[in-house]
Amino acid sequence: xxxxxxxxxxxxxxGYTLVELLIATIITSLVVSIAGYGVIAATQANKRxxxxxxxxHDLSRAFDxxxxxxxxxxxxxxxxxxxxxxxxxxxxxxxxxxxNASDWTTPVLYLEIPITTQVPEVCPTxxxxxGSPPPQPAAYDQVVYDIRPSxxxxxxxxxxxxxxxxxxxxxxxxxCSDPVASDTLVDAIAMNVDTTPDxxxxxxxxxxxxxxxxxxxxxxxxxxxSRISEFEIHRLSSTATSxxxxxxxxxxxxxxxxxxxxNVDLNWQWSGSTNGVTFEVKKEITTTAQxxxxxxxxxSSQSFEMQGSPGDQxxxxxxxxxxxITSPESNKACFTQIANPIN
Numbered sequence: 001x002x003x004x005x006x007x008x009x010x011x012x013x014x015g016y017t018l019v020e021l022l023i024a025t026i027i028t029s030l031v032v033s034i035a036g037y038g039v040i041a042a043t044q045a046n047k048r049x050x051x052x053x054x055x056x057h058d059l060s061r062a063f064d065x066x067x068x069x070x071x072x073x074x075x076x077x078x079x080x081x082x083x084x085x086x087x088x089x090x091x092x093x094x095x096x097x098x099x100n101a102s103d104w105t106t107p108v109l110y111l112e113i114p115i116t117t118q119v120p121e122v123c124p125t126x127x128x129x130x131g132s133p134p135p136q137p138a139a140y141d142q143v144v145y146d147i148r149p150s151x152x153x154x155x156x157x158x159x160x161x162x163x164x165x166x167x168x169x170x171x172x173x174x175x176c177s178d179p180v181a182s183d184t185l186v187d188a189i190a191m192n193v194d195t196t197p198d199x200x201x202x203x204x205x206x207x208x209x210x211x212x213x214x215x216x217x218x219x220x221x222x223x224x225x226s227r228i229s230e231f232e233i234h235r236l237s238s239t240a241t242s243x244x245x246x247x248x249x250x251x252x253x254x255x256x257x258x259x260x261x262x263n264v265d266l267n268w269q270w271s272g273s274t275n276g277v278t279f280e281v282k283k284e285i286t287t288t289a290q291x292x293x294x295x296x297x298x299x300s301s302q303s304f305e306m307q308g309s310p311g312d313q314x315x316x317x318x319x320x321x322x323x324x325i326t327s328p329e330s331n332k333a334c335f336t337q338i339a340n341p342i343n
Contacts, residue, residue, distance in 0.1 A: 062186035105148035108207035123176035154187035218242035255333035310339035
């Protein structure tokens, strides 16, 4: 009888073929790709959600900021001389306020916001316009909001821009600061809207697309629309009312120095009541800090000769008084006294 050796076995060893390895590699790659695509898709969806939320937040903050400035304004779409009665008259309004109307594409709101902090005669050292009188007008800030196409740095199609001094963190305005032009407040403002906002007479509808305002005296119905995604328009609307209204006129002073002389011709305009009004003209020589009242009366023009030393700067301003109420001070007109004037 044949016997096999005890130390031998019949075990067979099998390896992986090249085809099996290739199939395993393909399956593994597919699994990893699908998992990676899912992670990327989830990340992108989360970023889109965050971006949409950020746009909503930005629009709400801009809406609240504009509404708050409307509440602080003592004039809305109205200057000391005129008011906007339709969109085409806004240019005349801005011009009457001493601004360059061509600086804005589609102006929607013009606000005059009183400066509640003390206005210094000369701006202090270390701040804007140090050593010089505050920029005019010093009694209030002029703010213009307009809508125009977004630049390449901002989201299309439109942006809301603001002109005016930048408020401090507490909301107050530095009278020595200069206005900032074309300051972008918020972008991604819609080009078109599905319905035109309702603005019953005597309200005046200003603006276009996603930024419109119905102005009725000291009340503004504000409408904002933002294209926060390809398929979604975010809508905001509310009513803001000025606390002080358009009730306190301020004289507007224009002046000219006759060429080669120290003679100054002053003229001022007043949109308030002419019944019993008296005007007070003040002069300040900034080089010596000397102040004086040089005229009181009902006339709206006067000529003066500057008296002092060559190089002195003479600044003139006007206030109006009706009964017991005195208006805020007008804009200032300043001139430098010359030596050897023409006789």
